[in-house]
Amino acid sequence: MEKPPTIKDVASLAKVHAATASRALNPQTRGKVSTRTANRVLEAAKSLGYAPNSAARSLRTKTSSVAGVIIPDLRNPVFPPIVRGIEDGLREAGYMALMGNTDGDEERERELLLAMRGRQTDGFILATGRRNDPTPADHVPTVLVNRRTDSSDIPSVTNDNNAGVYSAVQLLASLGHTRIGHVAGPQELSTGWERYRAFVDAMASHGLEVDPGRVVFSTAFTEEAGYRAAVELQRDVTAVIAGNDLIALGCYSALDEHGLSCPDDVSVVGFNDMPFADKQRPGLTTIRIPHYEMGLEAARLLLERIANPTTPAKRVILPVELIRRGSVAPKGS
Amino acid sequence: MEKPPTIKDVASLAKVHAATASRALNPQTRGKVSTRTANRVLEAAKSLGYAPNSAARSLRTKTSSVAGVIIPDLRNPVFPPIVRGIEDGLREAGYMALMGNTDGDEERERELLLAMRGRQTDGFILATGRRNDPTPADHVPTVLVNRRTDSSDIPSVTNDNNAGVYSAVQLLASLGHTRIGHVAGPQELSTGWERYRAFVDAMASHGLEVDPGRVVFSTAFTEEAGYRAAVELQRDVTAVIAGNDLIALGCYSALDEHGLSCPDDVSVVGFNDMPFADKQRPGLTTIRIPHYEMGLEAARLLLERIANPTTPAKRVILPVELIRRGSVAPKGS
Numbered sequence: 314m315e316k317p318p319t320i321k322d323v324a325s326l327a328k329v330h331a332a333t334a335s336r337a338l339n340p341q342t343r344g345k346v347s348t349r350t351a352n353r354v355l356e357a358a359k360s361l362g363y364a365p366n367s368a369a370r371s372l373r374t375k376t377s378s379v380a381g382v383i384i385p386d387l388r389n390p391v392f393p394p395i396v397r398g399i400e401d402g403l404r405e406a407g408y409m410a411l412m413g414n415t416d417g418d419e420e421r422e423r424e425l426l427l428a429m430r431g432r433q434t435d436g437f438i439l440a441t442g443r444r445n446d447p448t449p450a451d452h453v454p455t456v457l458v459n460r461r462t463d464s465s466d467i468p469s470v471t472n473d474n475n476a477g478v479y480s481a482v483q484l485l486a487s488l489g490h491t492r493i494g495h496v497a498g499p500q501e502l503s504t505g506w507e508r509y510r511a512f513v514d515a516m517a518s519h520g521l522e523v524d525p526g527r528v529v530f531s532t533a534f535t536e537e538a539g540y541r542a543a544v545e546l547q548r549d550v551t552a553v554i555a556g557n558d559l560i561a562l563g564c565y566s567a568l569d570e571h572g573l574s575c576p577d578d579v580s581v582v583g584f585n586d587m588p589f590a591d592k593q594r595p596g597l598t599t600i601r602i603p604h605y606e607m608g609l610e611a612a613r614l615l616l617e618r619i620a621n622p623t624t625p626a627k628r629v630i631l632p633v634e635l636i637r638r639g640s641v642a643p644k645g646s
Numbered sequence: 647m648e649k650p651p652t653i654k655d656v657a658s659l660a661k662v663h664a665a666t667a668s669r670a671l672n673p674q675t676r677g678k679v680s681t682r683t684a685n686r687v688l689e690a691a692k693s694l695g696y697a698p699n700s701a702a703r704s705l706r707t708k709t710s711s712v713a714g715v716i717i718p719d720l721r722n723p724v725f726p727p728i729v730r731g732i733e734d735g736l737r738e739a740g741y742m743a744l745m746g747n748t749d750g751d752e753e754r755e756r757e758l759l760l761a762m763r764g765r766q767t768d769g770f771i772l773a774t775g776r777r778n779d780p781t782p783a784d785h786v787p788t789v790l791v792n793r794r795t796d797s798s799d800i801p802s803v804t805n806d807n808n809a810g811v812y813s814a815v816q817l818l819a820s821l822g823h824t825r826i827g828h829v830a831g832p833q834e835l836s837t838g839w840e841r842y843r844a845f846v847d848a849m850a851s852h853g854l855e856v857d858p859g860r861v862v863f864s865t866a867f868t869e870e871a872g873y874r875a876a877v878e879l880q881r882d883v884t885a886v887i888a889g890n891d892l893i894a895l896g897c898y899s900a901l902d903e904h905g906l907s908c909p910d911d912v913s914v915v916g917f918n919d920m921p922f923a924d925k926q927r928p929g930l931t932t933i934r935i936p937h938y939e940m941g942l943e944a945a946r947l948l949l950e951r952i953a954n955p956t957t958p959a960k961r962v963i964l965p966v967e968l969i970r971r972g973s974v975a976p977k978g979s
Contacts (some may be wrong), residue, residue, distance in 0.1 A: 412715075412729075
């Protein structure tokens with residue numbers, strides 16, 4: 314097999330010393346050579362397909378320009394657009410993402426963190442945060458996205474869960490619904506917890522009672538777990554707010570199972586506006602979170618943190634928007 | 647900030663020499679120390695959160711245990727399950743995936759390849775292959791997934807596009823359709839090209855005529871491009887086979903626009919069985935490709951190639967399955 318080109322090959326083609334070529338190729342030392350020489354070296358590197366060896370540079374400068382991105386499961390449709398935003402945000406600064414999935418397994422997450430640190434990762438973006446997670450062993454800058462911990466010493470980018478649930482309750486109340494149920498997400502995750510708390514608060518703000526039989530808890534943010542929780546809901550509800558869109562799809566199945574129709578018998582509201590929420594039958598009314606922008610923002614926060622590890626841990630909360638589709642109707646229509 | 651633990655810290659806690667600790671931590675030299683000592687060192691490393699420095703090891707052994715994975719766009723729903731399969735396959739061998747999106751831009755792809763090579767990537771899995779792509783500068787093992795090049799010198803994992811399209815034509819013919827149209831995918835991609843060729847062949851096998859006005863070409867595998875192509879289809883078709891599921895959704899919109907209904911006026915068949923194809927209105931009849939398994943297989947092929955770069959370039963073609971849903975009906979029903 315052909316050998317990859319070396320710095321010597323580049324220097325030789327550009328007719329300069331290897332040390333000069335090296336200075337020209339490193340953005341931090343490029344100013345030490347003339348623009349003309351720098352351009353000649355860059356041209357030579359490009360024509361040879363020379364790839365500067367980041368592993369060697371990484372040892373010298375202690376940065377690898379790689380960030381670890383850990384999510385529960387890429388197959389949950391909420392994550393691909395977030396991850397895409399992260400990658401585009403990292404790219405602006407010449408960073409790349411090393412990816413890992415945990416399936417919600419904490420042991421697996423620890424393994425991934427260790428393995429990524431072993432590959433000289435400069436920082437982490439985690440979409441796997443649990444409310445009670447300890448602050449990570451603080452050698453490596455870390456940012457949480459979508460979910461956060463209860464303590465506020467890790468920077469995070471999340472959504473306005475309160476405003477989102479409030480607008481859902483407001484819509485349903487305005488349509489005459491009073492017996493509104495909630496299929497909450499897992500309470501060890503900030504998303505599940507904040508939305509449940511927001512539901513209780515918003516119901517109170519609208520003078521509506523929260524009957525304990527009308528609130529059930531899903532063990533996971535999945536369609537299956539949502540279905541298993543939703544079939545346990547007290548049957549007198551005329552509207553349900555689901556912890557997220559996948560749980561809302563589980564509610565659709567539970568209604569089917571009970572011979573009830575959405576929205577004629579029961580209105581359903583989700584959370585996230587995941588891809589294809591509009592294509593469901595009926596189209597899902599939901600709270601749109603800015604997936605891509607969350608990822609972008611998380612990447613920028615991480616880069617800021619890498620550049621300046623002692624800055625205070627910022628919390629960024631992005632606005633959400635109620636998207637009304639066919640899954641809600643006036644009560645008793 | 648606290649400093650990350652070093653090998654000396656581990657050795658000191660385990661009460662051994664640094665050289666012994668180093669041998670114990672490296673799987674390749676672990677046999678040189680006693681099991682008891684090795685376990686003491688591993689315990690110490692774990693309790694300190696010591697991360698062996700792969701960048702240093704990477705320079706010594708020239709392997710980084712990182713593979714570059716380049717796809718068009720993670721937001722196309724066909725890719726997340728493939729990528730998840732790739733990651734799980736890589737993980738079996740202690741590898742991780744460095745991710746990049748090209749949006750179909752060849753210049754961007756070249757940049758990504760260079761940047762990843764600069765990070766000591768051991769190999770690449772590309773879901774971005776074009777039929778006429780040159781064999782990559784062959785320092786780094788490469789495997790193509792989903793799409794392949796016309797030349798067969800790069801290993802690839804693809805689907806049985808012929809059998810898939812054949813079964814779609816067979817179903818439609820059995821339902822009495824004769825004026826079957828095709829909204830083909832981009833012809834510079836093997837998926838678009840192979841399915842178009844398979845369409846022509848399968849129509850001939852069934853004694854059906856391919857009217858040129860009933861075949862149009864979409865410029866991309868997206869809903870929008872599919873819509874723009876589908877509105878140009880000759881209006882006498884009673885069934886359409888789309889290049890993929892997103893193009894099929896574009897066909898749904900085009901039918902809407904023309905005041906036609908699916909499946910009463912026109913049957914539609916997609917390709918891929920992407921997530922949520924079953925949730926469309928109507929549920930999309932399509933050809934299911936084994937997304938996750940393709941990713942898994944591509945990872946294994948790459949690992950094989952890394953271990954033994956001179957093995958012949960294998961082509962793996964995975965079987966597909968016709969999934970019938972509400973989008974097809976007998977002709978004139």
